[in-house]
Amino acid sequence: MIKPIKGFSKLSKSEKIEWITATYFNDAKTAKQAIQQYWNTDRKLQQLHDEFIENTITNYYLPFGVAPNFLINGKLYTIPMAIEESSVVAAASKAAKFWLDRGGFKTKVISTTxxxxxxxxxxxxxxxxxxxxxxxxxxxxxxxxxxxxxxxxxxxxxxxxxxxxxxxxxxxxxxxxxxxxxxxxxxxxxxxxxxxxxxxxxxxxxxxxxxxxxxxxxxxxxxxxxSNYVPNCLVRAEVSCPVEDLNENKTLSSEEFAHKFVQAVKIAEIEPYRAVTHNKGIMNGIDAVVLATGNDFRAIEAGAHAYASRNGRYSSLSHAEIKDGIFTFWLEIPLALGTVGGLTNLHPLVKVALEMLHQPDAKELMQIVAAAGLAQNFAALRSLTTTGIQEGHMKMHLMNMLNQLHATKDEKKKMVAYFKHNTVTHNAVEKALISIRMLADE
Missing domain, CATH: 3.30.70.420 (Hydroxymethylglutaryl-CoA reductase, class I/II, NAD/NADP-binding domain)
Incomplete structure (x- = not known):
């Protein structure tokens, strides 16, 4: 039976790890190695990370990716994103490229209170x-x-x-x-x-x-x-183009795609079960940039979802319409962000992220983050209303499956080629990998 420990916070980092691995793990040595392998070899940098929070025993890494080709108010950005979910960075990048030749993203800060x-x-x-x-x-x-x-x-x-x-x-x-x-x-x-x-x-x-x-x-x-509810710290992001310019899908005409897209958004406006997932997709893009720039994504999440419920029913944060032959898709969201203080002055990768974004002030960062959220939402809705979400998502998830199955570099190459033209499921990946290995053994 595990007993409570007194004075844990006063133990050294090594002593904390010794107690944790001895108390909770059957193989303390392996657990200790897993914890220590993520320590930074630069002692000063590791100490910096250790002092961000209490009772630190190691670092928890997330991939730090970038989404290029974001044209926002006529200025080109490559947006940093810290996230573990497959397909988010790829989807944002694809949406940014789509709108690059259609005027890009138009954004404005409505208020900052x-x-x-x-x-x-x-x-x-x-x-x-x-x-x-x-x-x-x-x-x-x-x-x-x-x-x-x-x-x-x-x-x-x-x-x-x-x-x-x-x-x-x-x-x-x-x-x-x-x-x-x-x-x-x-x-x-x-x-x-x-x-x-x-x-x-x-x-x-x-x-x-x-x-x-x-x-x-x-x-x-x-x-x-x-309060993390900041309905008067508001930013708007928008994309628009003639309906006939929405012409990238072979299975639907531009008019059919625009109509289905608008209907999908309207469903999220009136159906809370759909709206939660719809807005989660927006927050995939927003949280990733907020985290990469050293801001508080939990506060942003709480404020955004409260704003989505401001009229008494949970609803979509984004909206779409077709008017006089013009397709318009927009988002208004509260974003209380900072570019000074906190981690922005301490975390080395946050400094990298902000420099990559041309050292924005808080208002500019609000607009960048909103554009990332709108791009993510556009990409998700485009997939949902055309090929379906799983085709692209599962192909992005393929590498995670292959790593879980301990595929070699050569096996990964063959599997990626095979699943260019086949449906990705966990069962299908396992069977295909077994077949490849059996052929290699012959």
Whole structure:
């Protein structure tokens, strides 16, 4: 029976590995080798990675690929993508090439406002609370000057603070709802520091507000935290061309393809079961770029899916139409991204990714990421409405299967040639590989 361990965080890296491999693995030596083979031989670089998080024992690698030929607002990009899923980079690249000669991607940032909230409980008259907030609001802003000084010099800072009454949803619950501009920083630490100062000032000033009774003056701060739902930090990406230019598929006319494509998007707009998978495809492209550029893909995911539900039903993040003979496909999505601070200044590959993208500011990165998401969605819908998704996906997955079956370099070459004209399934790959090996043994 495994017993809890005390003081694990205080153990050295080697001691942590010794305990883990001895406790959880039948073959501790093999497990230790698997863990240590991903250590970086550069000690300084390895130490940098070790200090990103707590209790680090090794590095977990993801492929870092690139999708070239993205024409965005007339500027050509090669987009870095960190992802393990087969076919994502290939699909994005194919979509980028398709739109390269059709005007490329048109993008624009609609707004960049971010949100933070102080959640608190108050037992008393709302009109008194409103009067208190009106008097204390200037001091809330004044008391954060030591935090906001540098941000304000660059043109950002606190935009506004509102008092919101949420008692219809939860008894005695109110919030300070603050909006921020954080420019090229994602701004989480900045926002949270401001919110915690708001809470401290708000609570202390309430004790001295003359209109409050003794009970009313004791405001209970529950928590102060930024929101990853940023519906006003919004970017749009779009592609369009005459319907007759959608002429790359041999099995469908341009008109038939455009109609099926629009219908597929409309289904995702009204059917939540389809919309979830539809939007997951968009996030395949978005997350890969967000991760490669050192941003928080979990925050982006949460915000995007909340935005997809903003009208009371989960729906598609992308939309399509045919109007006056023009096919248009577009996406609007909230993206709170940064190009300074956090991993952007630390991770060597993040630095590579940002330099590859011409050192974008946060607004430009928002547009690049949105274009990647739209490209991924276009590629997926084009496959779904023509050949089906599995043909391309399984051929990309073929190499993973061959590696699992320990195929040699020569065997891989033969298998790739064979499956150019045959359907890829795990069973078919196993049988074909057995046949190749039997012929080689004769």
């Amino acid at each position: 971010k949100i933070g909230q102080v959640h608190f409980m108050y037992h008393g008259s709302f009109s008194k609370l409103q009067a208190f907030f009106k008097t204390v609001k200037p001091k809330l802003i004044e008391d954060t000057k030591h935090i906001t000084k540098s941000m304000e010099k660059r043109g950002g800072g606190i935009l506004d603070i509102e008092l919101r009454n949420k008692t219809e949803d939860l008894k005695d619950y109110y919030q300070l709802h603050a909006t921020f501009e954080t420019l090229d920083a994602m701004g989480a630490n900045f926002i949270n520091s401001c919110l915690e100062q708001f809470a401290k000032t708000f609570k202390m000033e309430a004790l001295h507000f003359e209109e409050f009774s003794e009970a009313e003056s004791h405001i209970q701060i529950v928590m102060s935290i930024l």
